[in-house]
Amino acid sequence: MSRPDKLEFTSPSGRRRVTPARFGPESRRERPLPQLIRNCVLDDEGQQCVQVRLSAADAARPAARALLDTEAGTALRLHRLLDDTEYGPLFPRVVGYELDTAEPFLLYAAPRGLPAARTQVMAASDQQRFTRDLMLALCLLEGQGLVPRGLSPATVLWDGARVQLWGLEAVTGTGQPRTPWGRPPFCPPEQRRGEGLADPRDAVWSAAQVLYRLVTGRPGPADGPPADLADHRVLDRTLRRAFAPRAADRPTPAELLDLVAPGAAGRIRITVPADETRPHREAFEEALRLKRQAPPARSGGDATAAGPGGGEVLCPYCLENIRLDLSKLFVADETLQYRKKLDPAGITSLVSRHDAMRGAVQKCTANPSFPEHFIPVPYLTYGRPLTVAMVGQSSTGKSHLLTQMIAAVTDGGLEPFRLTWQSVNPEQHARFVRERVQPLRGGKVLDHTAALSDFARFVEALLITDARGQVRPVGFFDLGGEDLVRTDAALRFLLGVDALIFVVDPALALPLPQLDHVRERWGVEVNRDGDLAFGTVLDRLPKNGPYLDVPAAVVLGKADLLRFQPPVDRWLARPPATSLDPGLVREESRDVYGLLRRYAGQAWLRPFDAIRRCTLHVASATGGQEAGGRYPAGTEPRRVLEPLLALLAMHGLIDVPGGAEALAVGETPVIEAVPWEETDGSGGSGGEERQ
Structure with missing residues (x-):
């Protein structure tokens, strides 16, 4: 040593x-x-x-x-x-x-025992105990929805009395797509080919091969039962079906366990700690019930309707209303400065004119006291843009989340929902990719957003085309709510906001011990009063009924900090959404609500309480935390698009079963779907013994 x-x-x-x-x-x-x-x-x-x-x-x-x-x-x-x-x-x-x-x-x-690979031939007296323990381990994993793909003589340890199963890096979830893994004969045929979905009976094949190796001292065939299996009476009686080439034809771990030790599978008893978030998740259902009963906003308006003033939109820089003016158009010169005027009337070709207009900008003169700024022409020509505003303190990771959200869109993340995208201005979008997306993907930590004296910072805009062929600009803004002052510009901006994403920093919200070292490193403390930016924005939004009617999403960001904490672990492990299931959206919302209400307190849930249509999500923009100013393996965003998908659905750009209203509010009670460890299948709950 x-x-x-x-x-x-x-x-x-x-x-x-x-x-x-x-x-x-x-x-x-x-x-x-x-x-x-x-x-x-x-x-x-x-x-x-x-x-x-x-x-x-x-x-x-x-x-x-x-x-x-x-x-x-x-x-x-x-x-x-x-x-x-x-x-x-x-x-x-x-x-x-x-x-x-x-x-x-x-x-x-320290491990207990030696790998089975080091055992020459196992004595007959040990075979039954070894088989019982191995199948018991597989039963416990199956109960958690887990399938060990790496079962082999190297990962099964034996100390002469009990088994210990290693190789946990090879575990996957039941029902997940199989990917090629392992080598014959211990890897089952369908797993080697990467076909179908992972099944607990995959591990039954591997266990049978390990047992055959221990009994005979040699590996079995790669694609079926050993030819001499009948010569080994105990193996033949218990494992013949386990060597079936198809998982569907093999017995389950519980069936094999009962062959070796009759009734053993039914005697498995585990005491599960009571779920501390259960009453808080029940409070979520009560909150939804009250929202369903509330009368609609008195304005009768819809955030998707055309904005104030025919053809007017809100300038994303000076926050004044402007309209298209063909006398104020410019295109970039060779230095990428907007000094070259564009006269569309002088372009006779319709195709060339359309291309020129797409790359052109309009000089905004709505506020002469504001520094010179330009608006992409497509932002002014497709009706009122859908304004999505990120809300949160400057340290919450909004910039990273928004960057990865837009990158997910441009990577084709909207295609399963029959939405397509174009950049509003190709030049500006290329700069956004160059200055934000590529550095972040390469592992660079983006600079924190500076304090915003003008309250709202325009980040990027895209043209989104829905399944009906309707085009809508979608503009993304970063709101420095803690810096908001009572100015006419800020009020005008909030009047035009169509969707809000409130970003919760777990280090600020959740007094969990695993976050203590993060808080110490970042020099922050738990804030029981919630995010100041949330309250500032909510207090300034116009209210025409018991609830605010602007659609919203609350995102528990930096969720990689909690990637082993239930229920965050369950949602982060889910693959990216390819459809919007209102039941799943509400289930995730209920889980996040329960977690925040139990540990953070009601102040952090103020957006959900104040806004009628509000979903809750977990997301990680980076997949891990930085070390030495960089992300060592680059970034791996998880579930960054789901909040935006919910907002687009609430605005009618994505069709969902039951309509947009069902997504956030629901029309019928949700039947709770809970993980295996929270129920015994007969109505029992946490704190009880179960099989």
């Missing part, structure tokens, strides 16, 4: 721990992706551990980081469910983790 080093990590409880640590020699595992493994001793307690880490070079590969994240998430989930139970020893016990660093790592308690 080396001399002690200081090791800092987060424990499974969320507490930060700093301790001297001594490390042994390091070995490198190449498959499925490179990881470095070494023994270590935590000197403050003499605790024997194993560290699994990525080198800086390997950590720069998003796929390697994603596997380590998967491993950490699975280990922590099993720890929450099984620690201090009789089933805990079946899996590696996580001691701590540090993932948002240049060389991320996991710490496990």
Whole structure:
């Protein structure tokens, strides 16, 4: 062992721990992706551990980081469910983790036993216990909706009495698309081909192959039952169907467990802690009921209607109303300055004129005291733009979230919803991509938004065409609500806002212990009074009834900080939406509402309470936190488009079952869908024993 080093990590409880640590020699595992493994001793307690880490070079590969994240998430989930139970020893016990660093790592308690690969031929007396434990582990994983893809003699440990199942980096979710993984014969045929959806019976094939290897000392065939299976009476009786080439023809882990130990599957008992957010999620349903009963806004208007004054729109810079004026058009010269006037009447070709107008800008003179500024012509020619405003303090990550949201649109994220996009001004859009999207994707931390004396900062605009062929400009603004002063310009802007995205910073809102070191690093504290920007904007919006009628979304941003915290982990793991299911949208809203109400308090939910049509979401613009001023593996945005999709649906640009009203308010009570660990299938809830 080396001399002690200081090791800092987060424990499974969320507490930060700093301790001297001594490390042994390091070995490198190449498959499925490179990881470095070494023994270590935590000197403050003499605790024997194993560290699994990525080198800086390997950590720069998003796929390697994603596997380590998967491993950490699975280990922590099993720890929450099984620690201090009789089933805990079946899996590696996580001691701590540090993932948002240049060389991320996991710490496990020392493994129990040796890999089955080192066992020559298992004695018949051990086969039944080994099979029972292995199938019990698979049953527990199946109950959590998890499928281990990496089951092999190298990942199944045996100490002569009990099994311990490793290889958690290879776990995937039941029903997720299979991707090619592993090698024959331990990887089932459909998994090797990457066909269909992951099934718990995938692991049954792998377990059968491991058992055949232990009993015979040799690997089995890659695509079906071993030819000599009948020579091994116990194996033949329990595992013949497990070697079926198709998952649908294999028994489930519970069926195999009952063959080895009759009735064992039905005797599995796990005590689940009571769900502390349940009453708060019930409060969400009551809030929706009150919103459904409320009378509509007295104005009778619709945010999608044409704006004030025929053909007038709000200038995104000076916040004055302007209209198209062909005498004030300019195009960029060779220095990219707007000094060259454009006379559309002098262009005889309709195609050329349309192309010139799309790249042209109009000089705005609505406010002579405002610095010189120009508006893209398409922003003025397609009716009133749909104005989407991001609201939150300057440190909440709005800039990163908005950048990734727009990037997701331009990457084709709206195509499943039959929406297409064009840049309002190709030059400005290219600059936005060059100055914001590309640096962020390359791992650069964007500069914080400066304090805004003019309250609203125009960021970008796109032309969105819906399934009916109707074109609408969508302008994105950043609102520095904490800097808002009572000016006519600010009031005019708020009168024209069509949609709001309120961004919640978990470090400011949630007093969870796993965020303490983040707050210390950033020099911030929990704010029980909510985001000042939220209240400032809500207090200034016009109100014509019991609720504000501007559609809104509340986003728990920087959700990667909570990626192992229920229910955030469940939503971050979902793939990007390809359709809008009102039931799922409300389920996510209910989960986020319950989390915020339980830990942050009602002040952080003021937008939901004040606005009639308001959804709640989790999103991570980067997928992880920066280290040394950069994101080591670039950025991996998660669920950044979902808030915008909800707003577009509420404005009628996306059709949803039941209509836009059903998306945010709902017309019928929602039947709650909860994860496996929260119910016993018979109406029982947290705090009870279940099978």
